[in-house]
Amino acid sequence: MILYSSPLACSSAAHMILLELGIPHEIEFVDIYAQPHILIEGGTPFTDVNPKNSVPALRLDSGEVLTEIGVILQYIADLKPESGLLPKAGSLARYRVMEWLSYVGSDVHKTIGPLFHPHMPAAGKEIHKQNLNRRLTYIEQRLVHESYLMGETFTVADAYLFVMIGWEPYFKFDLAPYPNLAKFHKRVASRPSFADVLQLIDPVLKRVNLPVFPSATHIRDDVVRHA
Ligand SMILES: N[C@@H](CCC(=O)N[C@@H](CS)C(=O)NCC(=O)O)C(=O)O
Structure with a gap:
């Protein structure tokens, strides 16, 4: 499966959970600070993946694309119910x-x-x-x-x-x-998954010229436009 994520965005939560659970995945980083939003590798318009134009999006192995962070987090955690990161459906x-x-x-x-x-x-x-x-x-x-x-x-x-x-x-x-x-x-x-996310997004943050998450003390105006 492929998670479409942007380094500072809510999609980082899905990235953390994929890592917590050790679920095989790829990450495609999206520049949501560019207009139009594009995939950082290759520059494809992100609307080709998610017409809602927001991260996260999760491409399943079937090719279908799931959106909405609250749903994606549940989908991922349900792949490993024994992890305890999400109680059983119906409870x-x-x-x-x-x-x-x-x-x-x-x-x-x-x-x-x-x-x-x-x-x-x-x-x-x-x-x-x-x-x-x-x-x-x-x-x-x-x-x-x-x-x-x-x-x-x-x-x-x-x-x-x-x-x-x-x-x-x-x-x-x-x-x-x-x-x-x-x-x-x-x-x-302090969870190892967060340290891993930081390491993985660091080169991407530098590439899109954003400060390092989460200890920066300054802000780019355009960051706020996308929250
Ligand atoms: N309804 C969506 C909203 C997600 C959302 O707000 N994503 C932000 C980043 S945290 C985004 O992609 N912003 C870019 C934009 O809306 O243009 C969800 O719950 O997943």
């Missing part, structure tokens, strides 16, 4: 993970982009800021007594949240008011 715990995937996707991920859009007026920014704060505070409280969103077990939803809050250095919002989220970030960052 309440599975719906709880889906609940988190949905919350991180619609309420966290999609609040970040508008908040830091260079052309967003101050009043609009303030509304998004308050929304993001409310959502991160909710997650912060969840993490007071627990290491991960589902308790003491790392799941695919944690990988997604991890990548979202890893954007903090680029978007210059402060994780200091959320000490448990900051600890959560550190905890997930």
Whole structure:
């Protein structure tokens, strides 16, 4: 299977899970900072792969292409159910993970982009800021007594949240008011799969001239346009 991913994007969560599970795969990196978005190797327009023009996309061995991060993460984890990264389909715990995937996707991920859009007026920014704060505070409280969103077990939803809050250095919002989220970030960052992702994306980041993830302190304006 082929994962179409962009180095700083939410698709990094799917990349991490593929590595966690040792599932054979190829990665095709997509430059989502180029207009139109293109495959870094060869320059093919990305819409040829995913007409939605967003990463991730997962090409299955059958040739079919699956999209949407919350679905792709589940598809990958279901290939190795024994890993425990995702509870069994049909169990309440599975719906709880889906609940988190949905919350991180619609309420966290999609609040970040508008908040830091260079052309967003101050009043609009303030509304998004308050929304993001409310959502991160909710997650912060969840993490007071627990290491991960589902308790003491790392799941695919944690990988997604991890990548979202890893954007903090680029978007210059402060994780200091959320000490448990900051600890959560550190905890997930210590997983070998993240070190592997960093190593694999490093040459690609240099090629598209982006700062090294996730410890950079500066930001390119165009990064925010694609969150
Ligand atoms: N609905 C999609 C959205 C994914 C998404 O927002 N991807 C961003 C990167 S994190 C992207 O590809 N942006 C490029 C663009 O929209 O032009 C999903 O959940 O997978």
